[in-house]
Amino acid sequence: MVFVCLCYFRFVVAFKHEDKTSADSSAASDSTTATNCVKESPAINIRSHEFSLVVPDHLKYNQPHLTEDSRTDVMTVTPWLAPVVWEGTFNQDVLDSIYKPKNISIAATVFAVGKYTMFLKNFLETAEQHFFVGFRVHMHVFTDQPNEVPKVKMAAGRQVMVHKVPSLNRWQEISARRMKQIQDLIEEKLRGNTDYIFCLDVDSKFHGRWGTESLGGLVAVVHPGYYRDDRSRFPYERRPQSRAYVAPGEGDFYYCGGAYGGLLQEVHQLTKTCNLNFEADAKDGIEAAWQEESHLNRYMWINKPSKVLSPEYLWQDFKPKNPEIHLLRFSGVIKNYADIRPNV
Numbered sequence: 001m002v003f004v005c006l007c008y009f010r011f012v013v014a015f016k017h018e019d020k021t022s023a024d025s026s027a028a029s030d031s032t033t034a035t036n037c038v039k040e041s042p043a044i045n046i047r048s049h050e051f052s053l054v055v056p057d058h059l060k061y062n063q064p065h066l067t068e069d070s071r072t073d074v075m076t077v078t079p080w081l082a083p084v085v086w087e088g089t090f091n092q093d094v095l096d097s098i099y100k101p102k103n104i105s106i107a108a109t110v111f112a113v114g115k116y117t118m119f120l121k122n123f124l125e126t127a128e129q130h131f132f133v134g135f136r137v138h139m140h141v142f143t144d145q146p147n148e149v150p151k152v153k154m155a156a157g158r159q160v161m162v163h164k165v166p167s168l169n170r171w172q173e174i175s176a177r178r179m180k181q182i183q184d185l186i187e188e189k190l191r192g193n194t195d196y197i198f199c200l201d202v203d204s205k206f207h208g209r210w211g212t213e214s215l216g217g218l219v220a221v222v223h224p225g226y227y228r229d230d231r232s233r234f235p236y237e238r239r240p241q242s243r244a245y246v247a248p249g250e251g252d253f254y255y256c257g258g259a260y261g262g263l264l265q266e267v268h269q270l271t272k273t274c275n276l277n278f279e280a281d282a283k284d285g286i287e288a289a290w291q292e293e294s295h296l297n298r299y300m301w302i303n304k305p306s307k308v309l310s311p312e313y314l315w316q317d318f319k320p321k322n323p324e325i326h327l328l329r330f331s332g333v334i335k336n337y338a339d340i341r342p343n344v
C-alpha cells in the first residue's frame with residue numbers, strides 16, 4: 001500500500017514538474033515519466049478506477065467554459081459536491097476514452113422470481129442496446145425458474161449468468177432479500193474480477209444510453225416520483241423504532257430501491273449494512289415502509305453518494321415526461337400488481 005502511494009506521489013510530482021518546464025509537453029517526456037515509474041515499481045497493478053482519469057493525448061472535443069453551464073434548469077452538483085448526472089452535463093466520448101483502456105468489468109444484478117420472469121426478455125435485450133455498450137458486462141440473473149431465462153444474443157465480452165434462488169411468498173421479502181443475495185454474490189463470486197456493480201429492478205427497460213457517466217464510488221438514482229417535492233413528503237420510514245428511520249427535516253433526496261451501484265466494495269458495504277438493519281428490524285417485528293428501499297435511503301443520508309443519477313436513470317412509463325428529462329434512459333414498465341405479485 002505504502003509502495004503504491006509512493007509511486008502515485010512520484011507520478012504526480014513528475015507531472016507537475018513537466019507542466020512547469022514545458023508548456024508544449026512532448027511525447028518523449030511523457031514516456032520518460034512512465035518508464036521511470038514502471039522501472040521502479042514493476043509489480044504494481046493499480047486497479048483504482050476512481051482516481052486516475054487519464055485520456056489519450058490529442059483527444060479533440062469542445063472547450064469547457066467555466067462561466068457557462070450546459071444545464072441551468074436543474075441541480076448539477078449536490079451540497080457535498082457530488083455530480084448530478086443529466087443529459088447535457090457530460091461528454092460521453094471523453095468519459096469512454098478514460099474508461100475504455102482500463103478494461104473495466106461491470107456486473108449488473110436483476111431478480112426475476114415468480115411471474116417477474118416475464119420481464120427478463122425486454123430487460124436483457126434493451127440492456128444489450130444501451131447498457132455499457134462496448135464494455136465487459138456480466139448480467140447476473142437471480143431466479144427460481146432458471147428454465148424461464150430467455151436466451152438473448154450477447155455481444156463479445158458480455159454474458160448472462162443465472163443463479164437459482166428460492167421462491168418466496170411475499171413480494172416484500174423477494175424485494176428485500178435481494179440485498180443479502182447481492183452481498184453474497186460479491187463475497188463469493190465477484191471479488192477480484194469485477195470493478196463496478198449496478199443493482200436493477202427487472203420490471204424495466206432501457207431506452208437510452210446508460211454508460212461510463214454513471215460510474216462512481218457510491219451511486220444513487222433519484223426517484224422519479226418525488227424529486228420535485230418537499231422532503232416532508234418523501235416516503236421515508238417514519239417510525240423511530242426502525243433502523244431505517246429518517247427524522248423530519250432530514251434527508252437529501254428520495255432515492256430508488258430499483259437502481260443503485262458503484263464500486264464493488266462500496267456496494268458490498270451498502271448491501272451488508274442494509275441487510276443487517278433489515279434483519280435486526282425483523283427480529284423486533286418491524287418492516288420498514290418500503291423494505292430495503294427505506295434502508296437504502298437511511299444509508300445514503302449518512303453515507304452520501306459520490307455520484308447522483310437524475311431520474312433519467314429510472315423513470316416510470318406511466319409518468320408523463322417532465323421538461324427537464326431530455327433523455328429517458330431506463331424506465332419501469334406499466335404492470336398490474338395484482339396479476340404478477342404473489343401477494344397484494
Ligand SMILES: CC(=O)N[C@H]1[C@@H](OP(=O)(O)OP(=O)(O)OC[C@H]2O[C@@H](n3ccc(=O)[nH]c3=O)[C@H](O)[C@@H]2O)O[C@H](CO)[C@H](O)[C@@H]1O
Pocket residue numbers: 110111112113114115116171172174175176200201202203256257258259290291292293314332340341342
Ligand atoms: C422503481 C423502484 O425504485 N422500485 C422499488 C419499489 O417498488 P416496485 O413497485 O418497483 O417493486 P417491484 O414489484 O418491482 O419489486 C422489486 C423487484 O423485486 C423483484 N420481484 C418482486 C416481486 C416478485 O414477485 N418477483 C420479483 O422478482 C423484481 O426484480 C422487482 O423488479 O419499492 C420496492 C420496495 O420493496 C423496491 O425497493 C423496488 O426496487
Ligand SMILES: [Mn+2]
Pocket residue numbers: 201202203258332
Ligand atoms: Mn419495480
